Amino acid sequence: MSTFTARRLSATVVAGLATAALLGTGTASASIISNDGLRIAAYQNSLTKSTEEGAADTLKEFNALTHDQQVKFLNYSEDPENLKALLQEASQASAPGTTVHQLVNLNGGDVQIETDSNATFKVDTSVPDASDLLHAGWWETTYTVKQKIFGVTVTKFSLWVDYYTNGHRITKVDHADCAKRNFNAAVSISHSVPKAALYGGEANGEVIWEGSIIYKGFGIEIDKRHHVVADADGFKSGYLKNV
Structure with a gap:
């Protein structure tokens, strides 16, 4: 294997690791955002289905x-x-x-x-x-x-x-x-x-x-x-x- 090929493979591996790290961080952030979004959606849904007086006003x-x-x-x-x-x-x-x-x-x-x-x-x-x-x-x-x-x-x-x-x-x-x-x-x-x-x-x-x-x-x-x-x-x- 030539020195050039070895360097190119090394760079590819480093780039791949960096991309994986970024994707991992992004996935974690997305998970947090998704969790908050799910909580908000669940609360909105509970108000939408509620038959208690004032639920529509609270939702608004x-x-x-x-x-x-x-x-x-x-x-x-x-x-x-x-x-x-x-x-x-x-x-x-x-x-x-x-x-x-x-x-x-x-x-x-x-x-x-x-x-x-x-x-x-x-x-x-x-x-x-x-x-x-x-x-x-x-x-x-x-x-x-x-x-x-x-x-x-x-x-x-x-x-x-x-x-x-x-x-x-x-x-x-x-x-x-x-x-x-x-x-x-x-x-x-x-x-x-x-x-x-x-x-x-x-x-x-x-x-x-x-x-x-x-x-x-x-x-x-x-x-x-x-x-x-x-x-x-x-x-x-x-x-x-x-x-």
Whole structure:
């Protein structure tokens, strides 16, 4: 074999090894990209097939995120620390007749925990108002806790209680009910039968949320007590805390 031929074969081998190395790196990168793409596609598919109210809106908001944000979104939704933050005690009280809004920022504002309340009522026209502050009729007061990632609502708990005021005070409580939105594949949520009662002239509504967090093959059971209190002027206080 000539020296020229030996050098040419050597160069060919080196070039082949270099190409193989590049192909190997490319394959690894493609695998990573493909994995993220599969996660994104799986989440989009779950929202598309979901019959839960709000799924279409969440899908639209998720699709509006950049690719990097979508990957972070999925990482945040699976982060046990963010899940724990949602399940930490959240409670607020305010002056009668007012609403409350609380916001907690996590991960530099990427993840947010919000609490809100509101009170609506239907005036009973058969009973004249006795004052300018209290209105006779049926009221419904709600206390909500929700988690947002990049502005997209992922998990939301709402509890409300219906009661009647005669213009001076609450005289009876009809019922309590609840609703949830959960678009986090790592969390499974069910609930007990909501209960309502009249205590000390105040309407109370309560439900127990039964949550299961599936994280990397490990299941964590967490029960939360969701409570709302209202007086004749509307929302008074509420909380979401461990049972």
